Amino acid sequence: MAEEKTDGVRKTAGTPRALDALDRKILGALSRDATLSYAAIGQDVGLSAPAVHERVKRLRASGTIEATVARLDGAAVGKPLLAFIHVDTEGWGVTTGLLALQEMPELEEVHSSAGDTNLILKVRVASPKALEGLLARIYEVGCVRATRTYTVLSTHLDRPVQAGTTQNLAEGGPVK
Amino acid sequence: MAEEKTDGVRKTAGTPRALDALDRKILGALSRDATLSYAAIGQDVGLSAPAVHERVKRLRASGTIEATVARLDGAAVGKPLLAFIHVDTEGWGVTTGLLALQEMPELEEVHSSAGDTNLILKVRVASPKALEGLLARIYEVGCVRATRTYTVLSTHLDRPVQAGTTQNLAEGGPVK
DNA sequence: TATGAAAATGAGAAATA
């Protein structure tokens, strides 16, 4: 348990510096394709390559850019089955057992939730059988009252955090 | 490259080539940090830099690596509120209105689901008010019978698709 | 703008089937 798994946990070690329109455009480009050269991004946003580099460095240091990672195809790595699992727990003593679960690469997201459930899990597994095994291990943690599993039939959209907001996207929107 | 970017939608245009242990280690490293040099990865897995490059090129071409992207901090880009929305629809005619919703950068994931709900949405917004506005627009689509919103209080784990499986987790040490 | 490092490409050698 003495492992320093930072892996994907929020850092937020950043300066609360405001982002301007240029920052947002750069972030938008990088969130789509981080292999773009600074020169190419600079052409898009109207900046020189070193200027883009400077901003990206700042965005990295501030934690706005958490990491640059490869997005893998679930099916291609042998995990074609995606599911969300809602877990109802007794009390708040979930933390200990939770850490053990996070060791499993099948788990991608773990959120505490408001609403009629306590915990929302996003998992990706090889087969229904693997899902069954995963559920069994969740109950082994203890303090689990019930689970509800939502198997994903098809994914229509799956993209990273977007830098843009609705306001600067569509001006004519009927947003009240 | 003038690429047909569909903004995160599955392509799976890949060869069904099996991944060996080396591929998985490389994928694991890149899914954590895609800024690593091929030489550094090569040292980890016991390969030369060009050899790693060759495999990565293959993995990209096959679609196993979908993209290399920057992970952004939701709070830092002005969207501190994460929520899952379950949508109950009437019939299956959701497709048309769905496409309009995907234009909104607040939407990150859209899945069809089995279970007692039809659609699972993952959204990230600036405020409760923005969430309210988003819900309103969802109902505007039509065919929406009901929604259930699960607001995320805190995120304990959020990482990309993992290349490993539970079986080979124990054997493979932490690739540092 | 200039420098250094790393990525990309090609040719030869070794291991495997």
Added chain:
DNA sequence: TATTTCTCATTTTCATA
């Protein structure tokens, strides 16, 4: 023996001051 895949050497592009 033929095919695949690694290593080595070279060029070119990009990050960084």
